[in-house]
Amino acid sequence: MKIVSLDNVEKQKVNTKGASGAWKQLPLGSKEGAPVYAYRVFTVEPGGHTPFHTHPYEHMNYVIEGMGALVNRKKEEMPIKAGDFALVEPDEKHQYRNTGAGPFKIICGVPKEFE
Secondary structure, three states, X not given: OOOOOHHHOOOEEOOOOOOEEEEEEEEEOHHHXXXXXXXXXXXXXXXXXXXXXXXXXXXXXXXXXXXEEEEXXXXXEEEEEOOOEEEEOOOOOXXXXXXXXOOEEEEEEXXXXXX
């Protein structure tokens, strides 16, 4: 078993092309011995966003703080807020945007190979 406090996990700026004001933490993944999944936490500053992208794996998200939008392949914004879950299917183009006044923070579960 392993317990990790998010407060003790290094925050790294997301430098991927198309990202703005986004930060990533990796509290549980292969380094911690996770056999299948990794949990990442993204914090997006007000007005910021993740890149508009696709990838070959699904990911499941839970919003732990703030308000935002999940943008789909048609660039339609679906509102999302603290307490909401979202599923992004493999190869589905998407982006998270912070639409609120404070931080927008989500947990993102992915296969550990894509942490």
